[in-house]
Amino acid sequence: MAVSGLLERYHARHSAIHRAAPRAKLIAALAYIFAITFTREGDWTALALLALPVVAVVVASRLPLLLVLRRALLTLPFLLVALPLLFTRPGETIAELPVLGWTVSDEGAVAVVTILAKSWLSVIVAVVLMATTEAPALLRSLRALRLPRLLVASIEFAYRYLFVVTDEATRMLQARSSRSAAIDGRRSGGSVRWRARVAGNLVGTLFVRSIERSERVHAAMLARGYDGEPRQLAAPALDRAALVVAVLMVLYGCAVQVGVRL
Amino acid sequence: MSDNGARPTGDAAPALRLRGLHYDYPDGSTGLRGVDLDIERGELVAVLGPNGAGKSTLMRLLNGLIRGDGAIDVFGERLTDETVRSIRSRVGLLFSNPDDQLFSPTVIDDVAYGPLHQGLDADEVLARSRAALAEVGMAAYEDRTPHRLSLGEKKRVAIATVLSMRPDILVLDEPTSALAPAARHELIELLRALPQTQIIATHDMAMARDLASRVVVLSDGRVVGDGPTEVVLGDRELLREHDLEPALHGQAGAQRDSA
Amino acid sequence: MAAVDPVAAITAAEAPALHIPDGFVSAPVAAVGWVLAAAAIALAARRADRNLDERAAPLMGVMAAFIFAGQMVNFPVAGGTSGHLVGGALAAILLGPWAAIIVMTAVVALQALLFQDGGLAALGVNTLNMAVISALVGWGVYRGLQLLRGVHSVVPAVAAFAAAWLSVEAAAVATTLQLAASATSPLAVALPAMVGVHALIGVGEGLITLGALGLVRAARPDLLARHAQAEV
Ligand SMILES: Nc1ncnc2c1ncn2[C@@H]1O[C@H](COP(=O)(O)OP(=O)(O)OP(=O)(O)O)[C@@H](O)[C@H]1O
Ligand SMILES: [Mg+2]
Numbered sequence: 001m002a003v004s005g006l007l008e009r010y011h012a013r014h015s016a017i018h019r020a021a022p023r024a025k026l027i028a029a030l031a032y033i034f035a036i037t038f039t040r041e042g043d044w045t046a047l048a049l050l051a052l053p054v055v056a057v058v059v060a061s062r063l064p065l066l067l068v069l070r071r072a073l074l075t076l077p078f079l080l081v082a083l084p085l086l087f088t089r090p091g092e093t094i095a096e097l098p099v100l101g102w103t104v105s106d107e108g109a110v111a112v113v114t115i116l117a118k119s120w121l122s123v124i125v126a127v128v129l130m131a132t133t134e135a136p137a138l139l140r141s142l143r144a145l146r147l148p149r150l151l152v153a154s155i156e157f158a159y160r161y162l163f164v165v166t167d168e169a170t171r172m173l174q175a176r177s178s179r180s181a182a183i184d185g186r187r188s189g190g191s192v193r194w195r196a197r198v199a200g201n202l203v204g205t206l207f208v209r210s211i212e213r214s215e216r217v218h219a220a221m222l223a224r225g226y227d228g229e230p231r232q233l234a235a236p237a238l239d240r241a242a243l244v245v246a247v248l249m250v251l252y253g254c255a256v257q258v259g260v261r262l
Numbered sequence: 263m264s265d266n267g268a269r270p271t272g273d274a275a276p277a278l279r280l281r282g283l284h285y286d287y288p289d290g291s292t293g294l295r296g297v298d299l300d301i302e303r304g305e306l307v308a309v310l311g312p313n314g315a316g317k318s319t320l321m322r323l324l325n326g327l328i329r330g331d332g333a334i335d336v337f338g339e340r341l342t343d344e345t346v347r348s349i350r351s352r353v354g355l356l357f358s359n360p361d362d363q364l365f366s367p368t369v370i371d372d373v374a375y376g377p378l379h380q381g382l383d384a385d386e387v388l389a390r391s392r393a394a395l396a397e398v399g400m401a402a403y404e405d406r407t408p409h410r411l412s413l414g415e416k417k418r419v420a421i422a423t424v425l426s427m428r429p430d431i432l433v434l435d436e437p438t439s440a441l442a443p444a445a446r447h448e449l450i451e452l453l454r455a456l457p458q459t460q461i462i463a464t465h466d467m468a469m470a471r472d473l474a475s476r477v478v479v480l481s482d483g484r485v486v487g488d489g490p491t492e493v494v495l496g497d498r499e500l501l502r503e504h505d506l507e508p509a510l511h512g513q514a515g516a517q518r519d520s521a
Numbered sequence: 522m523a524a525v526d527p528v529a530a531i532t533a534a535e536a537p538a539l540h541i542p543d544g545f546v547s548a549p550v551a552a553v554g555w556v557l558a559a560a561a562i563a564l565a566a567r568r569a570d571r572n573l574d575e576r577a578a579p580l581m582g583v584m585a586a587f588i589f590a591g592q593m594v595n596f597p598v599a600g601g602t603s604g605h606l607v608g609g610a611l612a613a614i615l616l617g618p619w620a621a622i623i624v625m626t627a628v629v630a631l632q633a634l635l636f637q638d639g640g641l642a643a644l645g646v647n648t649l650n651m652a653v654i655s656a657l658v659g660w661g662v663y664r665g666l667q668l669l670r671g672v673h674s675v676v677p678a679v680a681a682f683a684a685a686w687l688s689v690e691a692a693a694v695a696t697t698l699q700l701a702a703s704a705t706s707p708l709a710v711a712l713p714a715m716v717g718v719h720a721l722i723g724v725g726e727g728l729i730t731l732g733a734l735g736l737v738r739a740a741r742p743d744l745l746a747r748h749a750q751a752e753v
Contacts, residue, residue, distance in 0.1 A: 030641050033640065033641050036543070037544070037642050071637070074637065075542035075544075078541070081705065081706045082705050084707050088707040119542050119545060121544070122542070122544050123542060123637055126543070126641055130634065135367075135634075136367035136407055139367055140367065140368075148563060148566035150569060150581065150623060151566055151623055153582065154578060154582045154623055154626075154627045155630055156366065157578060157579055157581070157585070158585035158586045158589070158627045159367050160408065160582070160586075161582060161583050162589055164361055164409065164586070165583070165589070166586075166590045169593055199595065199732060200730065200731055200735065201732050201736040202594050203594050203733040204733035204734065204735065205740075206590060206591055207615065207744075208741050210584060210587035211580075214579045214583035214584070216357070217362055217579040218575075218576050219362075220357055220362050220363045220365060221375075221579060222327060223350060224375050225347060225375075225380055227347065228575030231375075231379055232378070233370070233371055233374050
């Protein structure tokens with residue numbers, strides 16, 4: 001559990017990566033992950049070449065290596081959806097499942113390992129991005145991208161109230177468990193349907209409270225001059241150095257993908 | 263718009279003049295039933311009253327967030343649909359719950375919100391916001407997320423979000439509620455140092471005694487007591503009648519004396 | 522630092538299995554996902570803005586926080602498994618389809634950005650599945666069933682359950698098709714598996730959605746009317 005959740009505690013560390021403009025980091029990370037996506041099955045050269053700058057960035061960021069590697073394992077369960085490839089891809093048989101008698105093909109294994117490697121490399125990039133960038137700064141950088149204003153504003157409000165509403169939900173869940181403690185070990189805690197309704201009512205209560213909160217927030221905005229036109233501080237300027245590094249990384253990613261195909 | 267301290271209309275006009283204020287909520291419950299009040303410039307008025315007396319309703323009316331019957335004049339200017347936006351930048355409202363008031367991802371975004379909507383340019387907005395944060399002693403918290411602040415810090419940032427608009431009148435709804443003694447004390451000292459006309463709705467009798475020059479008692483939507491702090495808080499009969507008495511001998515008083 | 526971070530507790534344990542990480546969708550699929558999601562969001566932003574005027578931004582934002590928190594509310598089913606909410610249909614029924622798309626997009630984007638729950642290149646397809654498709658299917662089924670039968674006391678419940686169940690199924694089917702198109706999982710195996718698993722998950726979604734709507738109907742019926750009527 002310790003590896004999930006926010007990466008806030010690593011923001012205090014200082015490195016060039018931490019200091020780089022969030023906008024440059026966000027765009028670079030997105031583009032680089034896209035470059036990784038283009039990797040063909042079994043193209044180990046491309047994967048190795050793409051991994052090099054990632055390793056360099058992880059080292060430069062001075063993040064604990066173990067954290068980055070462990071955190072990146074979070075996507076592992078999703079590999080389940082790719083595992084059938086082991087058995088369904090035509091190719092040379094390299095193994096056979098004992099009881100079921102299914103055969104694992106070499107092509108299938110190559111496909112699955114490629115997916116795993118691409119996914120792992122990508123999520124490391126994302127982890128470094130978040131562990132070196134404070135969430136509000138990252139979200140503020142969205143203001144400078146050409147996204148619908150309503151969406152950007154919604155994301156920022158959502159970030160602000162995420163914790164407030166989550167705390168509220170946690171308190172309600174605790175209240176629920178403290179009341180259901182006595183009957184838990186007994187014959188039943190009610191039918192599944194009943195339990196589902198309790199959970200649903202909890203969600204409904206949360207909704208009503210949230211609507212009322214949004215009305216109070218709206219009032220607070222009006223009190224400070226809101227007239228329907230959202231105005232915000234500008235996103236911080238892009239610093240030249242970060243931009244150059246970001247562009248270089250993206251160009252490198254593209255060059256690798258083109259190069260291995262020549 | 264107003265500048266700090268510049269008061270355009272009618273030199274003799276009081277900061278606030280309320281006549282026949284009446285407000286019914288859409289669900290039929292009555293918030294205020296006829297309030298007349300004059301508040302002079304520079305006055306620091308505590309509004310006391312039991313739960314449901316109408317204090318918060320009055321606060322919201324003063325800022326034009328809700329509109330009822332009767333008249334509200336701010337420095338001689340009538341609050342109407344046309345003037346409501348300019349009056350909002352002269353009458354700063356502090357909400358009782360800072361989690362409602364602080365709605366931006368970072369402290370500086372929040373403090374800058376008012377000035378940005380007053381149409382000031384970016385440099386001026388930042389300058390005013392930083393000055394306001396310094397005024398409440400929160401200059402070092404610019405880039406923090408409101409969620410991670412203590413309640414006392416949240417309240418002070420919330421005050422900064424109002425101060426950055428350079429209002430002439432501060433309307434504060436329960437500024438000290440739920441604060442621990444030390445944070446409460448700091449907040450009271452902060453309010454004491456602010457030059458604006460202040461109207462403070464509160465259950466904190468000790469604060470009223472300590473800070474206010476005048477006390478207004480609201481009960482069931484009406485003004486039932488109004489006068490110098492000593493006189494009103496000395497009227498045991500009045501206080502008992504409106505359920506304000508026990509607090510006089512309660513914790514708050516003792517706390518205040520030892521603080 | 523040692524304190525339990527409630528947000529941390531949510532993501533790892535309760536994340537619905539529909540968030541595709543990076544590496545699982547091919548570049549063309551990811552790109553098409555981005556284009557379609559962007560088009561839907563642009564349209565939804567315009568519609569939601571028009572229907573909700575200046576209340577839109579704070580409402581959408583707090584609602585996204587609500588859905589996020591609502592996803593952590595689960596209930597034990599049997600054998601250690603639990604039912605929980607994705608929320609697309611609930612958001613659509615409560616707020617209308619356009620607002621729901623914005624709200625769910627904010628949720629999915631925050632999950633990807635802050636928690637690496639779902640990939641960045643894959644954010645397009647994830648948004649398409651969990652924000653656009655689930656909201657539109659949820660809304661379409663709910664309204665469709667209501668129109669079909671007129672106003673009758675039983676129908677709203679059936680419609681809401683069906684909307685929630687189908688919204689989850691639709692998102693799961695879309696996810697499977699994208700994975701198959703990316704040559705990441707064989708359709709013949711994955712489709713029955715995903716449809717089967719989400720048929721169960723959808724029951725949890727349906728029951729929670731019903732319970733939530735029941736409470737809102739009892740506590741604040743005006744909210745149901747207010748946000749549902751303004752649309753279409
Ligand atoms: N949003 C609302 N809808 C309906 N009635 C309301 C609403 N807010 C307040 N009221 C009613 O208006 C009356 C005055 O409420 P108000 O909140 O102004 O009291 P208050 O003096 O601030 O109380 P407290 O000390 O508890 O904060 C009460 O009867 C209350 O029930
Ligand atoms: Mg009140």
